[in-house]
Amino acid sequence: MSGSSPSLAPLIVVLGPTASGKSALGIALARRFNGEVVVCDSTQVCRYFDIGTAKVPASEQHGIPHHLTDLVEPDEVFTAGEYRRCAITVLDDLKRRGRLPVLTAGTGLYLRALLEGLADAPERSEELRSRLRETAQHRGAEYLHRLLAKIDPDAAKKIAVRDAQKVIRAIEIRMLARQTVGEVHRTGREALQGFHVTKVGLSPNRKALYAHIEARTREMIAAGWLEEVRALVGKGISPDAKPFQFIGYRELADHIDGKISLEEAVSRIQQATRQFAKRQITWFRREPDVHWLEGFGTEPAVIANAAAVVGDFLGQFQRATDSSG
């Protein structure tokens, strides 16, 4: 192994909007390059919510291990920070075992948290939050923003009055860290150590992506999604649990409640998924150093291109470690 620098291992990231074929491409690359898939998706982390979160069923994994799915119960809170910690553990393990990690990333924040790190900010505090939410109830949503403006004017300027979620997080940081958000953000952010990363981005034509989203939604229903949701409801999982906020689960739960027809649910799911895909595209556009490929990760030509990119990268990587070692 290389003597001078701490050992580096390659890491492949496959990113793109939902339904762009990340999973398929990830598996294809893992098969070709002795890799394993590491999922970077905030919803697949949750147990029992399978079809709607597009988890790859074991039967379609081609024997490639998939990591970082099914980590928590539906009522458990999971955050970007925890994702980072879990992912680092998995990555280090793969490195030790000499297998190539192929990260399939749909959740931009988690990817960024892993690759660039998070500031040394306090974790969420549920009781502080419930207290803040309570005062917001009594004194209006703007009250919290005014409070933030008093204790951290710079942060308040950057956050919209109506963005209660971000206002609360800013207040939380300010109070718990006893520093402004700006100060906190300037400290402790540490990029991922020990890996050389290359990113492949899937960028199918927008119209085609939307069409595929629509088709896939119907396929998921055909695959028993509704029955899955019924079972989850039957299991007694609270309708307020976070995963019932995931696209599709809320609509299907509404249908089960008799609030909307199945057709209505399906078209709402398709719409929400399209909007989500757009947000992902917006996020990933700013991701640095991505090898963008036009098309879906299921297309042979795209897979070939991606394999070429990865092959080049691994070759360069090999040469670099050889010459340094």
Next chain:
RNA sequence: GGACGGGUGGGUGAGUGGCUAAAACCAGCAGACUGUAAAUCUGCCGCUCCUUGCGGGCUACGAAGGUUCGAAUCCUUCCCCGUCCA
């Protein structure tokens, strides 16, 4: 055939003489986002012109006429839609 109610921008739907290119919401488009992120939030959203301004022009509230300085808003006729009576 008669009696009501209604026809508003891609959709729902406010607006009953000027402050209205027309509320609000949705959809759409663009964007932000360092610990709930499949979340949360922001901007734009008739067409067009330029010396990009609380700028100019044009078109627009079923259709056509009319009243008025001025009409989505009032009047007339016509065409549709809904409900009820025959």
